[in-house]
Amino acid sequence: MAWAAANSDWMVSSYTISSIRPAPRPEQPSRADRGARAVSPCPLYPFRMERQTASAGAQQQSARDTGASPLMITVSGCRGVVGGSLTPETICRYVGAFSAWLEEQKAPGDGPVVVGRDGRRGGDVIADIAMSALRASGRRVIDLGIAMTATTGLMVRRHNGAGGLVVTASHNPAEWNGLKPLTADGRAPDASQAERIVTLFHEGRRVLAPHDALGARDGDDTGHHAHVAAVLEAIDRVVNIDQIKRRGVRVALDSLNCSGAVGGMLLLDALGCELIHVNRDSSGDFPHPPEPIEEHLKDLCMLVKESFCDIGFAQDPDADRLVIVDEKGTYIGEEYTLALGAEALLGAGGFGSAATLAANLSTSRMIDDVAKKHRARVVRTPVGEANVVSAMVREGCALGGEGNGGVVWPEIVHIRDSLSAIALTLALMTRENASLSELVGRTPAYAIDKRKVAIREGLADKASAAIRQRWSKARIDTQDGVRIDLDDEGAWLHVRASNTEPILRLIAEAPTKQRAAALLDEAQSVIEGA
Incomplete structure (x- = not known):
């Protein structure tokens, strides 16, 4: 099914592989014909490294207040300060470890690596270095350009990719950037897989292809449309899209000039919303600190109230988190995003036996209250998106997420996805014929x-x-x-x-x-x- 946006010259349609526009390149032998490639340790590069995980606040203090420039190599990927710890050598070393891990996985053998970036300044340079290192390992690369983390995960699956890389530092300050690996399933590696990549990094492992087997680099700009099409198809099973269109929701959206801008605009346009879109130019210039918390979103709250909007949404740089402002200009808190999404989905029914949800141990019990109302159950996990997703796959969960505004809707992709959260919230408002503040008022408060x-x-x-x-x-x-x-x-x-x-x-x-x-x-x- 194709969804056309009103008053627009674009159409969100079903994704086809023929929409890729490959760069001209000579014929290359398949990986099976190339013979074995060298898997070897690489020399140690001169950089300062911290292996532990750090919170964004701790990282910011380390980088700014003390003048230090830590490199964080963790189960979540690689992060550092551009011009400091995140050097070209470090990027190549991490990509080398990721390539060696892909070689160990052996699936899909000829699959490309799909690369997207969150749009922050300098990300194009880091992406170029990462893609060159991937090509040096013999991997074909699909370059999405600026793309949400969830979009990149979805496109890994669409391309039958061996894996993916997202150039992002999530909600870290502007001087930070990094690399987030994705598996062939288009999701974050589980704990054992992620630890293996970290080990390979510290061992200096890498994969090198001979001169006649270097990987190609192709571009694909269909990711935003493919992602939105998937969300529209899924949300139409929750609430008929025409009902959302007839409601004519007036929405304010703050995309932080990053990766969620295009997808957010396409989705809200397709849902018939009247959109007031701020910080939408994909320049990567942060108009305010990137973490979507109340003190950073006072302008959005004021905009919603003064523009008589029905709702306001804010995304972080890689658009995997969503926070919501009600029609009164009140920041309702990150914890409500998952609870409202669960209410929208479970209230639509159609799960047969009781549905299962997943959330980490630090997520509000609002999700338990929603589950109890619909005779569903909640599986609790250690903190971390990968832990939540692993539980979702194991338990066959209908929805999952964390209390930081992250919603994982497996019908779309096993990654936190702000577009899924936007669609579910609007579907709930439409089905219940209620304002956001009324929906919040119906949810037990903690x-x-x-x-x-x-x-x-x-x-x-x-x-x-x-x-x-x-x-x-x-x-x-x-x-x-x-x-x-x-x-x-x-x-x-x-x-x-x-x-x-x-x-x-x-x-x-x-x-x-x-x-x-x-x-x-x-x-x-x-x-x-x-």
Whole structure:
């Protein structure tokens, strides 16, 4: 089915491989005919590296306040500061490790690597280096240009790719950039796969092809349209698209001048929305700090209110997160994105037996309330998109995500996707014939509080044991630190060690701010007394 946008000269249509425009190149032998390629260690490059994972805040402080320039090689990929730790040598070294990992996977043998970038400044240079390194390994490359992480994942599958690379630093500050690997399934590697890539990086492994077997580089600019077409096809099974069009929703969208701008415009136009689109030029110039939190989105809140919009949406640079502003100009909080998406999908029915959802241990219990309403169940996972997605694949989940505004709708792609979240939210408003503030008012409200507690090195396990002992009669989950569920009062506490600092991260949720703060106070007292 094709969806034409009103008042536009484009059409979102079903994706066809013939729409690729390959660059001219000589005929090349297949990989099977090329013979074995060299898999070898590469020399160590002179760079400063930190292997641990760091939060965006810790990274920003390290890079700016202390003048340091850390390189983060983690299960999430590679990140560093452009002009500092993220050097051309580092990029080639990481891509070499990724290529060696692809060689180990041996599937699909002749598949290309699909490359997209989030649009931030300097990303084109990093993408060029990465694609050259991939071609040197004998891999054909499909260059999407500026593309959402979810779009890149979807196109990996459409091209029957061996994997993908996204040039992005997610919501990190503008001076940061990095590489995020994707599997042949178009999703983030699971924990064991990601650890293997990290190991290959530290071993200096790489793959080198002979001169007559270097990979080609082709361009494909159909990714935005293919992604939007997939979302439209899926959302039409939730609520008839014509109903959304008739509602004529007035939407303000802040795309941060990055990868979500084109897809967001195409989707909202196809859904018949009246769009006020700010920060949409794909220049990569951030008009405000890129993390989509309340203090960074005051202009959007004002725009929604003053322009009489029905809703406002904000994306981060690679558009894998979505936060929402209601018609009153109120930032409703990241946690609502997943809860509203789940309500939209589960309320449409059609799941036969009870549906299953997935969310990490630090995600609001709003998702549990939505699931209970529809007789669904929630699978909890350790923090991290890859952990959520692994559970979704294992359990056959209808939807999943995290409390940071990330929604994973497997009908589209197993990656957090702001376009899926936009469509589900608008579908819910249409089906319920309700404003966003009314929908929020129908959802049980909770207060979340967070804190960091310093501990001496090596005492995290002892502190966690003390937490378990204090709440021994509660429901306890130890997948990722320790989570205590106090079901009788609708509250929970999650305590987990930082990977980068000698601290414990505490997060509590309760029906009131006072109770959430009291839980943190008590947990901190237990930890300090351990």
